[in-house]
Amino acid sequence: MELKLYDTLSREKRVFAPIDPANVRMYVCGPTVYDYAHIGNARPVIVFDVLFRLLRHIYGADKVTYVRNITDVDDKINARAARDYPGIPLNDAIRKVTEQTAAQFQSDVTALGCLQPTHQPRATEFVLPQHAHKSDMVSLIKKLIDRGHAYTAAGEVLFDTTSMPDYGALSGRKLEEQQAGARVAVDAHKKHPSDFVLWKQSSADEPGWESPWGRGRPGWHIECSAMSAAYLGEEFDIHGGGLDLIFPHHENEIAQSRCAHGTSTMANYWMHNGFLQVEGEKMSKSLCNFITIQDVLKDWPGEVARFNMLKTHYRQPIDWTVKSLNESVNALDRWYEFAGDADPSDPTRTFLEALADDLNTPQAISEIHRLTHSSRAGVMRAGQRIGSRPRPGELRACANFLGLLTLTGSEWRSKAVQDTSVDVEVVQKLIAARSAARKSKNYAESDRIRDELTAMGVAIKDAKDAKTGEMTTTWEVAR
Numbered sequence: 001m002e003l004k005l006y007d008t009l010s011r012e013k014r015v016f017a018p019i020d021p022a023n024v025r026m027y028v029c030g031p032t033v034y035d036y037a038h039i040g041n042a043r044p045v046i047v048f049d050v051l052f053r054l055l056r057h058i059y060g061a062d063k064v065t066y067v068r069n070i071t072d073v074d075d076k077i078n079a080r081a082a083r084d085y086p087g088i089p090l091n092d093a094i095r096k097v098t099e100q101t102a103a104q105f106q107s108d109v110t111a112l113g114c115l116q117p118t119h120q121p122r123a124t125e126f127v128l129p130q131h132a133h134k135s136d137m138v139s140l141i142k143k144l145i146d147r148g149h150a151y152t153a154a155g156e157v158l159f160d161t162t163s164m165p166d167y168g169a170l171s172g173r174k175l176e177e178q179q180a181g182a183r184v185a186v187d188a189h190k191k192h193p194s195d196f197v198l199w200k201q202s203s204a205d206e207p208g209w210e211s212p213w214g215r216g217r218p219g220w221h222i223e224c225s226a227m228s229a230a231y232l233g234e235e236f237d238i239h240g241g242g243l244d245l246i247f248p249h250h251e252n253e254i255a256q257s258r259c260a261h262g263t264s265t266m267a268n269y270w271m272h273n274g275f276l277q278v279e280g281e282k283m284s285k286s287l288c289n290f291i292t293i294q295d296v297l298k299d300w301p302g303e304v305a306r307f308n309m310l311k312t313h314y315r316q317p318i319d320w321t322v323k324s325l326n327e328s329v330n331a332l333d334r335w336y337e338f339a340g341d342a343d344p345s346d347p348t349r350t351f352l353e354a355l356a357d358d359l360n361t362p363q364a365i366s367e368i369h370r371l372t373h374s375s376r377a378g379v380m381r382a383g384q385r386i387g388s389r390p391r392p393g394e395l396r397a398c399a400n401f402l403g404l405l406t407l408t409g410s411e412w413r414s415k416a417v418q419d420t421s422v423d424v425e426v427v428q429k430l431i432a433a434r435s436a437a438r439k440s441k442n443y444a445e446s447d448r449i450r451d452e453l454t455a456m457g458v459a460i461k462d463a464k465d466a467k468t469g470e471m472t473t474t475w476e477v478a479r
């Protein structure tokens with residue numbers, strides 16, 4: 001089977017050819033563990049889990065190495081630790097925050113049906129040279145200085161972006177443009193505004209490691225260069241992450257890795273999943289539409305969330321809505337009904353070809369839908385064997401391939417059927433309060449009420465009355 005993947009760097013869909021088919025290597029940037037992961041963080045985890053499954057199918061389950069890191073050193077973590085545990089030494093507080101958050105992340109992504117990556121290294125274990133024959137951050141930074149790609153200034157070690165002729169190739173940003181367009185005051189110690197931190201000094205109570213440049217801590221980008229090289233080598237097959245990581249994170253990973261190792265490539269395929277928005281709006285804490293994976297799992301089985309994510313092609317933006325989640329429940333209901341007690345046979349060729357075409361999950365899902373139609377037709381024509389035949393085993397096999405339909409029918413029914421009783425009076429009062437808030441242009445309040453309704457499992461729809469021109473709101477119980 002020919003696998004084609006879209007590569008952000010070459011900006012084209014290409015036939016995938018691994019460097020070593022006996023060890024196909026993929027790295028995906030993992031979470032910075034300081035807070036609950038939001039539903040946008042779940043997207044790359046699910047998308048690259050499907051790719052991991054596909055690669056294992058094509059090359060063999062023991063022939064694929066998938067590394068997803070955990071960033072457990074970051075100034076956001078320090079700030080959170082100081083805020084949440086003011087009474088204890090900062091380093092102890094940091095450990096509490098990172099351990100709890102990492103454990104929560106593991107349980108979240110397990111509930112979303114994701115396989116464990118082959119390795120999940122923590123950044124703090126790769127700062128100093130202590131793993132035999134494994135890459136580490138301090139050694140990488142030393143190499144960059146030795147090769148003339150980094151310099152020290154004002155206690156920091158910085159990457160010299162002008163030392164790399166094709167810096168900016170992934171994001172398409174040119175250094176000259178960045179110089180001209182730099183709006184923020186250029187840090188006086190930087191040679192060029194694009195130069196970025198590899199190492200910075202730590203105060204006595206901040207996390208720090210002894211290094212040739214004093215006690216300090218690494219910048220974010222160098223973490224992934226060290227951990228990917230440690231497990232996958234200087235050049236590997238696939239590097240993935242969200243679209244928002246292209247610049248500066250992935251651009252800088254490429255710069256560090258290629259300049260430290262003297263290679264022309266870091267990874268052969270750069271894959272990026274699209275953005276996620278919620279009910280048509282960008283997710284942000286200020287809009288109060290910030291949904292954690294935990295929030296989703298409170299209201300929906302993990303399988304519904306996973307299906308809902310895979311209905312959209314990974315490179316397209318996705319709109320996360322209650323309506324769509326409801327449709328996902330209904331689709332899974334149908335699949336469970338048709339699959340019955342059938343054991344999985346083999347996924348169909350059409351299904352696998354869809355996935356092999358740059359992970360076209362919407363196409364793969366329509367193939368599964370088609371199998372349910374075949375089942376229907378087959379049942380109606382039982383005995384005649386004309387046209388379609390029942391294919392519950394294939395349906396289950398295809399769905400399983402996507403990490404779906406993993407329960408028995410009765411497990412699914414007991415999970416999916418939850419209490420949907422909604423107090424009509426409360427809903428009507430909230431909708432009236434929301435309309436009043438909108439009339440007085442208090443949109444923060446009207447959004448807050450909408451979110452409250454969403455959380456209750458109520459989906460609302462605004463429309464203009466054709467006759468009066470007045471805005472009216474209709475609602476329905478989400479499930």
Ligand SMILES: [Zn+2]
Nearest residue numbers: 029030224249
């Ligand atoms: Zn990374």
